[in-house]
Structure formats: C-alpha cells, structure tokens
Amino acid sequence: MSQALALPIPAPTAVGSLEAYVQAVNRFPVLSQEEEVRLARRFRDEGDLEAARQLILSHLRVVVAIVRGYLGYGLPQADLIQEGNIGLMKAVKRFDPDRGVRLVSFAVHWIRAEIHEFILRNWRLVKVATTKAQRKLFFNLRSLKQDLGPMNSTEVQDVAKRLGVKPSEVVEMETRLSGQDVALEAPVDDGEEGLHPIAYLADGSEEPAALLEARESERLRGEGLQKALSSLDPRSRRIIEARWLREKDPATLHQLAAEFNVSAERVRQIEQKAMEKMRRVISATVTA
Known part of the structure; x- marks a missing residue:
C-alpha cells in the first residue's frame, strides 16, 4: 500500500464548488465508537479498503473544520482541504x-x-525557514531590529548570536522581509506613464478559445489514459500504477521484482512494453 490510501474520496474540485463539497461531506453519517472500532479492525486485520473508505468519509467534515483555522495564509482553501484529507488517510492507515x-x-x-507541511512549502516568505532556528528568526527579526532601517554588521552579528543562526541567514531574511510588493496595475490617479507588470505579463492562454482547447485536450488525454490502462493485463497495469501513478513513494524495480518473483530487468521490460502500448492508445484517442 502507498503512503496514503488510494481510495475514491471526493475532492473539493470534483463537486463544483467548496460549498457543494462541504454540504456533501456533512451528509456522511457520523460513526458510533462501536462502528468505528469494527471498521478499523476490518481494515487492519483483513485489509478491507471499503472499511477504510467509510472511516475516511465519516471524518471529512473534521478536515473542513480544521482547515478553517488556516485560511489566513493566503493559500486556496480547496488545496488545504486536499492536504488535510491526505493527513486523514495517513491517520486511518x-x-x-x-x-x-x-x-x-x-x-x-x-x-x-500535512497542512503545516503544505503551508511551509508554498508560503513565499516561509520557504527559507527550513529549520527551527530559521523559523524563530523569521518570526522574531522585526522585534529584534532597533529601527526600520537596514541593520549594520554589529546588529547582524548580535541578532545571529541571540537566535543561533548564521549572520548570512540574518541578512537574507532581512532582505526578504524588507522587500516591497509591486502593484500589478498602475493606480487610477497615477499621471505617470510607468511600466507596470500588467503591461508585460499578459497571458494569451487565458483567451476563451485557448482555454476551451486546453480543457478539451486535457479531457481527451484523461480518457486516453484510462483507456490505455484498461488495455493492459493486470501485472502490467500494476507495474505502471506503482511506478508512475503514485503521488508519493513510487515503487522501485526491485520492489516489484520481489512482488512478482521475477528479475528487476524483467520488470523493466514489462514496463517498457506497457508504456509503448499506452502511448499508441492515448495517441489514437487524442487524434480521433
């Protein structure tokens, strides 16, 4: 089994809107303690994925409630829910x-x-805070600075010593914190004809015709992938899914060789043949 359970769990983006998703997850019944124990034992002792799915569905509302406490980080709520759901699946496992x-x-x-890890990976300023000391620096640098101007070398050395980080890390963090946002468009009452990002960040792919074409192409590729997978024999499909379709911890050739009691080279040959067959099916689907 992969790090997170591969189960058909509803996603916020799959039900049309966040409101519809919240309504959907709230309709799943809350389990009694006896039901919860019974399902958990079925999953633990028998590997019953349907039991695991029921456990997950009954707790999706918990993820939504927890995510509400993390909406101030400027990240999409749907993405936070998705990450929280991954954490829930790991917990069930x-x-x-x-x-x-x-x-x-x-x-x-x-x-x-899981939500904390997602925020640290995606929030721009926190990307440099990869250690406990750096996170402490991130949250304390402003209060330790003597004024709003740039720090001199003596102040840098003092802050670095007090927080247990390198002087170069203090300088880098101060640079990031002192950076100013640039307006995408010029202010309405701005009489100057300056060059603002909106003038050179136009994206032609956002045109309706291009968007429609991209969505149709994506739909066809998705259909082609499903059709290509269904064209494979069980062993080949298992190898492709384990090697290429897992979001985390893809299987190695040696792991699959041990599973099927063949050599790693044989697994590689099966994988190569399956990929060639899938390319033909997907190409036929997209060009049809």
Missing part, C-alpha cells in the same frame, strides 16, 4: 482501534501536520 482512542483524536495530529 496507522490507527489502532484497540488503544481505546477515538479516530478523530488520533487524526487531528496527522491532518494538521
């Missing part, structure tokens, strides 16, 4: 029903951890 703890209490940690 690791949940032990015999410890006497409800799944919701266990899952909160995993949901928050």
Whole structure:
C-alpha cells in the first residue's frame, strides 16, 4: 500500500464548488465508537479498503473544520482541504482501534501536520525557514531590529548570536522581509506613464478559445489514459500504477521484482512494453 490510501474520496474540485463539497461531506453519517472500532479492525486485520473508505468519509467534515483555522495564509482553501484529507488517510492507515482512542483524536495530529507541511512549502516568505532556528528568526527579526532601517554588521552579528543562526541567514531574511510588493496595475490617479507588470505579463492562454482547447485536450488525454490502462493485463497495469501513478513513494524495480518473483530487468521490460502500448492508445484517442 502507498503512503496514503488510494481510495475514491471526493475532492473539493470534483463537486463544483467548496460549498457543494462541504454540504456533501456533512451528509456522511457520523460513526458510533462501536462502528468505528469494527471498521478499523476490518481494515487492519483483513485489509478491507471499503472499511477504510467509510472511516475516511465519516471524518471529512473534521478536515473542513480544521482547515478553517488556516485560511489566513493566503493559500486556496480547496488545496488545504486536499492536504488535510491526505493527513486523514495517513491517520486511518496507522490507527489502532484497540488503544481505546477515538479516530478523530488520533487524526487531528496527522491532518494538521500535512497542512503545516503544505503551508511551509508554498508560503513565499516561509520557504527559507527550513529549520527551527530559521523559523524563530523569521518570526522574531522585526522585534529584534532597533529601527526600520537596514541593520549594520554589529546588529547582524548580535541578532545571529541571540537566535543561533548564521549572520548570512540574518541578512537574507532581512532582505526578504524588507522587500516591497509591486502593484500589478498602475493606480487610477497615477499621471505617470510607468511600466507596470500588467503591461508585460499578459497571458494569451487565458483567451476563451485557448482555454476551451486546453480543457478539451486535457479531457481527451484523461480518457486516453484510462483507456490505455484498461488495455493492459493486470501485472502490467500494476507495474505502471506503482511506478508512475503514485503521488508519493513510487515503487522501485526491485520492489516489484520481489512482488512478482521475477528479475528487476524483467520488470523493466514489462514496463517498457506497457508504456509503448499506452502511448499508441492515448495517441489514437487524442487524434480521433
């Protein structure tokens, strides 16, 4: 099994709108403790994915509630929900029903951890805060500066010593924090004819005709991929999915060789042949 369970779980972008998604997840019944334990044991002892799916669906509302506390970071709510759902799936995979703890209490940690990791990967200023000391620097630099102007070398050395980071990291963080945003368009009452980003950031791909063409092409490729996968024998499909369609922790040739009791070279040959067949099917679908 992959790091996160590969189950057909509804996504915010698949139901039309966030409001529709929230309404959908709130319709899934809340499980009693007895039902939860029974399903968790079925998944743990028998590998019953349908039991895992029911556990996940009944807790999707928890993810939505937790995400509301992270809306101030400027990231799309749908993306935060998706990441939280991944954390929920990881929690279900690791949940032990015999410890006497409800799944919701266990899952909160995993949901928050996945959301935190997503924010740190995507929030521009926090990208440099990869260590505990750097995060401390990020949140404390403004209060440690003596004034609003740039720090001199003595001040840099002092801040670096107090926070346990390198002077170069203090300088880099100060540069990032002192950077100013640039207006995309010129102010309405601006009499100057300056060059603003809107003048050179036009994207022709946003034209309706181009968008329609791109969406249709994407739809055809998606249909072609499904058709191509269905054309493979079970072993070839398993190899392609494990090697190329996992979002995390793709399988190695040696792992699949051990699974099918063949050599790694044989797995590579099967993979190559399957990819060639899939290319032909996808090409035929797109050009049809």
